[in-house]
Amino acid sequence: MRENELISKIDRAFGRRPDASPEVRLGRGDDAALFRPRAGQEIILTCDWFLEGTHFLREKHPPDSVGWKCLARAVSDIAAMGGGPRCFLLSLALPDTHTGRWLSKFLAGLGRASRKFQCPLAGGDTTRRQEISINVTVIGEVQKGRALLRSGARPGDLVYVSGHLGEAELGLRLLSGRRELRKPNDALTKKHLYPEPRLSLGQWLAKTRLASAMMDLSDGLSGDLPRLCAASGVGARLEEEKIPPIQDPVIAQHYGLNLLGLALHGGDDYELLFTVPRRKAKLLPRAFQGISLTPIGEITKGPKLVLREENGRERPLAAGGWDPFRS
């Protein structure tokens, strides 16, 4: 398959009119895409690797999950700023063996995500490579001055998370233990394979100005909270028993997994981690559109991150989150 044919296949999967969105004035097929920003908005820019062997396994992960997830995790960065996605660029490097059936299923999953997140494909780059390599750039918008940064947390603010932590990691463990994936859509692996970025929640928190700082959880609470604290120049104290674990403890225990460990260190949840000034906390519902919002601790002055056990004893929160460069 030649590069032009590969591009045609992508064009077919995404419809004949690439510039269907009002913002994307010129889509694929030129040197670059043209995007018309709305008045009063700032542009949000993010890009994410999605690489075979690092972020997914060719033989384990269904190609439509690879398509869905490569876009979902980049869109999650837009959610984490309180914005909405507008369009994306796809850089795809494939071996010749994967330009047929694999590519079709990959594009089906990517297309589903693109429609679900209302984020049309605006352009990209394709090439040949032995290992499947994907890079996704998402362009989003947020009302000027309303973006929620990592740097806004202040001592005394409450620390919140959305949803239940560790679900995606559990899904990954289940998937790794199986020879073959029989039911790719079962509830336990769904969060790992088809994560849903918290777009509505993020936009609501930005619009209402309830949150003081926000980020998404991609590398686990213990890996990501230190980043938010470092950006804000603060510390944090978490209450161990308040951290919301997965809701199906039986299966986790069956596999010998520690619920707190999963919730603290499990990656890929794409839930939101945010801080709320104490006086605004009463305005926050317990759940937003069915997603629980749980206070798990508070921001402190010092640079330290500590975990308070149920018995009142405190221990340092050790980063166990996912870092590709850790040996």
Add this chain to the structure above:
Amino acid sequence: MRENELISKIDRAFGRRPDASPEVRLGRGDDAALFRPRAGQEIILTCDWFLEGTHFLREKHPPDSVGWKCLARAVSDIAAMGGGPRCFLLSLALPDTHTGRWLSKFLAGLGRASRKFQCPLAGGDTTRRQEISINVTVIGEVQKGRALLRSGARPGDLVYVSGHLGEAELGLRLLSGRRELRKPNDALTKKHLYPEPRLSLGQWLAKTRLASAMMDLSDGLSGDLPRLCAASGVGARLEEEKIPPIQDPVIAQHYGLNLLGLALHGGDDYELLFTVPRRKAKLLPRAFQGISLTPIGEITKGPKLVLREENGRERPLAAGGWDPFRS
């Protein structure tokens, strides 16, 4: 080296204030970057792979050239639309062995290009990988409605190229033939290693509305002209003797290289290919800021692309440009 250390190294190379540009309100260190578009402008979006083995060779190409070129070729897509670059995102995947000296030199080259093109680093993503993999997204701007597309060529328009074609390909051949690169800055390999996107020329052609269509030459004239013609629904007739070859024929002949072949099929020149309505052609100078502007043929009605030899005989222009998916 951990991911956080790698990011710190990139931050140090690009200065401590990542959001130094007035447009980039928030740079690295958050979930995403924030960019404030200027009034009356459209956003240009482009991304480009730069992969070991495909676009460069780890042992042959100096790391500072890899850094320079990965940005220069993406910026060339902005030049090809008639716009100016505003900021870029860097996705970098490296093996552990290359996070020291190699990375420092890579960042030096990338930093030089970033300053030269006035295109600050706004964000990115890093991970570990055995093969060096780079993806660059550039965000540019162009006055609303002034972008030069591939689709604007009309029958009768003259076809122009900037500069001399085949220089980068010659540089690649010279480089491939050497055991070691002794003088990375010599004139013959410079265009291959450190290409300069034609930003001023592209912006001038868009501002003056002299050109009807434009693209940059990355895959060779014979590979790229068909794309411009297809987008415009036209054909073209080129005059063989008018195509401007490299200016140092002795060295090419010494290596047994055909000058016309180099000019037609050589990739990576990053010169501009553009069309000009015949009535405007007299307004075009022979050179712009020292870069020659050469009429090489004309746009025709039919879909055919032909090459007229000096003796008047015509033959089809066969695509010999670079296509990573051609086997």
